[in-house]
Amino acid sequence: MRDSSRVSVVKVEETQSQRVDDDVVIEEPLEIRVNGDSLSVTMRTPGDDFDLAVGLLWTEGIIRSRDEIGTIAYCPDEEQPELKNIVNVVLVDTTRKIESSRRLWSNSSCGLCGKATLESIHQVCQPVASSIVISRELLFSLPSRLRQAQANFERTGGIHAVGLFDEQGSLLVLREDIGRHNAVDKVLGAALVGGLPVSETIMMVSGRLGFEIAQKALVAGIPVVASISAASSLAIELANDLGMTTIGFLRGRSMNVYSHPERIAAGGITA
Template sequence: MNARIRHPDTTEGAAVRTVQRRDGHGARHVRDEVACEVPVALHYNDQPFAVLMATPCELADLALGFSLSEALIRKASELQIDGIDESVDGIAIRMRIPDARHAVLADRQRNLPGYGSCGVCGSASIESVLRAPPRIASELRIEEAALHRALAALHQRQPLNAATGATHAAGFSDRDGTLLLVREDVGRHNALDKLIGAMASARIDAGDGFAIVTSRASYELAMKAAQVGIPLLAAISAPTTLAIALADSARLCLVGFARDGHCAVYAHPERLALTSAESSR
């Protein structure tokens, strides 16, 4: 069965499979929704660049977000999607970027395929990964209460994970904690790239809000956030040392363990203000 043929009653990004469920009363066969994961090849100007293992929905967002967060283009108007082609082997996204931008790809050429839906995995050199992040220009500061409002809303905006239990989500909130956009994917990097692409298409100012992710805060996620100018990135799990170092240099507020009304701020805590009630304790 083709994983990309969607039954009308199936959640987008999922496929139905038969599974044997077992418990103390024995075994039974039931139909279960499973998250789709397929190879998605990214081609620029007729040349292959990377292969991501991704959920095959919102692929235009993925292509644009990846191109922006990996600094392959500077603005959305520099990318043209020529086609999204499906085959039994996977999906190929054919894109075109200005020749001057395409010329720099030779220094960051990927060894295909990439693994783990990762913007770093498959890179040909360390230099192509550890590029200097831009310093975030936004002076945004938010109250911690806004962060927790957005996190609470995110739990209700993950239909694919609710159906399958197998995906990550990335959301973007305004400074007041109103969740504006959410994207899901089996890969945490892909979820953030889809979000970045959707923000660019909607012309949402990355510097006027913050991002939240349902994963650890890895270097790659911190780099992607910094690259597009998001001033605060909050993750429900821990950060890594390299993510903290990058956040320090990029003026990115990096928050970990953001859940259940708590959080830990690892870089630039001045961007996350205590609410007035908390600060008076």
Template sequence: MNESVVIRRAVTRYSDGEVLSGEDDVVTEYPLTIMLNGEEFATLVCSPDHVEDLSIGFLASEGLLTDYRSLTDLSYDDRTGHVYAEVEDVDEWLKESGSKRYFTSCCGKSRQGFVFYNDARTAKPLQSHTVGLTYEDCISMMSAMQQASGLFKVTGGVHNAALFEQDGTLLLSRSDIGRHNALDKIYGHILRSELLMDGKALAFSGRVSSEVLLKAAKMGCEVLLSKSAATDLAIQLAEDLGITIAGFIRNGSLNVYTHPERITKGDNNF
């Protein structure tokens, strides 16, 4: 584990009527500034690991990187916390609309107008139907995602995301203090590795909001699994975009909110 992601802090702990002094592992918050074509574009407050993937996923989610091949250069200066990205054919309206934004670990300022202008251009309804899961598959994937996050086990202070093959194979796992950041780290890895999303499911520890759903849509995700709830707008968007949402996956139960045909009780044949 990257030592800069976790720090030891003195704490006073109360347990079973006793007050004790000790130390605890605490997750760090790190400001990462993305320089786009030589200009400051955004600062993300994040967990300082997989920052290149985070930067790529963020730019793709925001519509500034519509084709990975247009990313001509990417470098990270860990001394200053700056990522330098050179991207061809950037939409100048999107660039100016998002200039010098600051996103906290709680998602920061509202991006509603900016996001939905971009999403109208980049989020397309799915035409594929390559994923078939059972209810038990969903429960097992959620458990595997949580088990794979060493950072969560140590600090309890991060959101988790993971990508699975439909047979349950865990392909990658990412954690971050920001729930959007965890997904962008997954997205960036998908783009850099040129992974195809056919036959894959995305698991997530946070609430499925409209922004989370749209990030999944841009990845080409057919099935989004969550430990938490889904919002009404996310459900509407998932219906329109052809995405299956399964939420409240905990204690051996779950809710399927949209396109339930991808999740059944028994064996599936796709």
């Protein structure tokens, strides 16, 4: 399944121009069905679609463990059977009907659209219980470790990445997608299916740390989320309320710690 394609572009540098081939990220719709009923359609980069579906079901509170999943398979599109743009998740409870406020078209950058209320999302999240303590040096190293593992970004320059690291800084799982929320769902879906314990991990994201990314991490029980960009006020509020450490502008040897700095080892960090 291709995640990029070659297109012809006119490259302009100063006063010179020439036609060259360039790699661009593929963006296509994916419909996610549960027990045959349509739940959501999102624009995503093809690849790791089953992880994306599982991660979405988990972070939406539809499932709470991998044991609730029976089978996952692509459904052929009657008009374009060669495409793999429909995924059906059959739950162990095959009679279950899913009621969701997320029956909508969402683009790859928008995560919160279609939610019933912020309060209902807040109710899904439980306080984080983790004893992880990490050093500043480890945190400073994460952006470069994430970047080095981004194969698609190196080709296209137009895709988000999310990585899960352990407390020693080892990369456990990485996923890329044109949508940052999709990349989070892919990582968390892979973690759930693989039985990866996430309560002692750090999630590093290449995009801004908004409310829904914080919410997804909290549903999974991830104690630390770091971003090379900014955090939003709602993400910080949620993280403060529910015990998650959030870090923004993690670049070079500096960072902003927005919530719960006690998880960062002593050495100049004060609450």
